[in-house]
Amino acid sequence: MKIATWNVNSLKVRQQHVIDWLAASQVDVLCLQELKLPDEKFPRAELEAAGFKSWFAGQKTYNGVGILVRSDAGFEVDEISVVRNIPGFEDLQQRVIAATIDGVRIISAYFPNGQAPGSEKFAYKMRWLDALREWLREDMARHPQLALLGDYNIAPEDRDVHDPKAWEGQNLVSPEERAHFAQLVELGLTDAFRKFEQPEKLFTWWDYRMMAFRRNAGLRIDHILLSEQLAARCTSCEVDKVPRKWDQPSDHAPVIATID
Numbered sequence: 001m002k003i004a005t006w007n008v009n010s011l012k013v014r015q016q017h018v019i020d021w022l023a024a025s026q027v028d029v030l031c032l033q034e035l036k037l038p039d040e041k042f043p044r045a046e047l048e049a050a051g052f053k054s055w056f057a058g059q060k061t062y063n064g065v066g067i068l069v070r071s072d073a074g075f076e077v078d079e080i081s082v083v084r085n086i087p088g089f090e091d092l093q094q095r096v097i098a099a100t101i102d103g104v105r106i107i108s109a110y111f112p113n114g115q116a117p118g119s120e121k122f123a124y125k126m127r128w129l130d131a132l133r134e135w136l137r138e139d140m141a142r143h144p145q146l147a148l149l150g151d152y153n154i155a156p157e158d159r160d161v162h163d164p165k166a167w168e169g170q171n172l173v174s175p176e177e178r179a180h181f182a183q184l185v186e187l188g189l190t191d192a193f194r195k196f197e198q199p200e201k202l203f204t205w206w207d208y209r210m211m212a213f214r215r216n217a218g219l220r221i222d223h224i225l226l227s228e229q230l231a232a233r234c235t236s237c238e239v240d241k242v243p244r245k246w247d248q249p250s251d252h253a254p255v256i257a258t259i260d
Contacts, residue, residue: 001028001073001102001104001258001259002025002026002028002256002259003027003031003106003147003256003259004025004027004254004256004257005033005150005151005223005224005254005255006018006021006030006222006250006253006254007032007033007110007151007250007252008032008035008252009034009036009250009252010035010036010037011032011036011037011042011043011064011066012041013248014249015046017246018032018047019046021240021243022050023050025240025254025256027070027256028069028073029068029070029075029101031065031066031067031108031149031150032056032068032108033108033110034062034064034110035056035063035066036059036060036061036062037058037060037064039058041058042054042056042058042066047068048071051070051071052068052070053071053077054066054067054068055067055069055082055097055099056097057085057097059094062093063093063095064094065095065097065109065150066108067101067106075101075102076102077101078099078101081099081100082098083098083099084096084097085097086128089131089132089135091128095109095111095128096109096132098139100143104143104146104230105139105142105143105146105147106147106149107139107146108150109149111125111128111129111132111153112124112125112128113125114177115171116170116171117169117174125153126176126180129177129180132184133183133187136148136184136187137187140227144227144228144229145230146227147224147257148189148223148225149223149225150223151222151252152221152223153172153177153221154173154177154178154180154181155172155173155219155220156178156181156182156220159200160203160219160220160221162201162216162218162219167219172219173219188227189225189227190225190227190231190234191223191225192224192225192231192234192257193220193223193224193239195231195234195237201216202239203218203239204218204219204221204222204252204253204255205219205221205251205253206218206244207251208251213244213245222252224237224257226257226259230259233259233260234257234259234260235258235259236256236257237256237257237258238255239256240253240256
């Protein structure tokens with residue numbers, strides 16, 4: 001099973017990018033974030049024509065997450081298992097969708113940005129992360145094969161930041177956010193990307209401004225965390241920077257993991 005995550009920063013704008021990339025990458029399951037459209041505008045028919053079934057939780061203008069599954073892969077999707085948002089956490093923002101696909105629990109998550117330490121949006125991020133961790137603890141007990149994919153809006157280590165000194169103490173790299181990432185790992189999850197030797201300065205997000213992509217002034221904030229059973233069968237994890245070079249690209253690049 002080839003699984004991937006991609007913050008597309010508006011599915012309406014990047015719909016053809018997604019379809020083209022799916023054809024080129026041959027992934028089986030793609031988790032999307034920042035759909036930025038309501039459910040009634042989701043291009044279900046167009047994606048089905050491209051060979052993918054879809055489950056989604058949309059929201060006008062902001063947020064929104066989805067899971068796409070290759071139709072000819074023969075995977076069974078347990079419709080009853082589909083969950084939208086974190087159970088027990090009241091939230092108007094559509095940030096989580098989960099489904100069990102061929103016995104593998106796939107979670108697509110768009111973590112809050114947080115704006116800045118000390119802000120109300122940062123406090124919301126901390127509450128959201130607490131709720132996510134407790135739900136994951138329960139979900140992992142039910143699903144020993146679990147993958148949490150998404151835009152985490154957290155760069156877990158200095159090597160995940162192009163200029164650690166310039167970013168020190170800022171949002172996305174604060175000690176509080178990194179502690180939350182570490183707590184997710186402590187649940188028994190493995191960062192698939194760091195399971196393998198990787199090139200230095202390989203990131204997943206680059207600001208649109210100041211030629212950040214050209215200068216490779218990026219952050220690694222898009223991640224795939226795998227439960228022990230899946231991590232043991234993970235044979236590769238890579239970042240595909242090609243779509244970031246296309247016209248009108250998302251500011252994020254896809255991350256892909258292969259599970260035997």
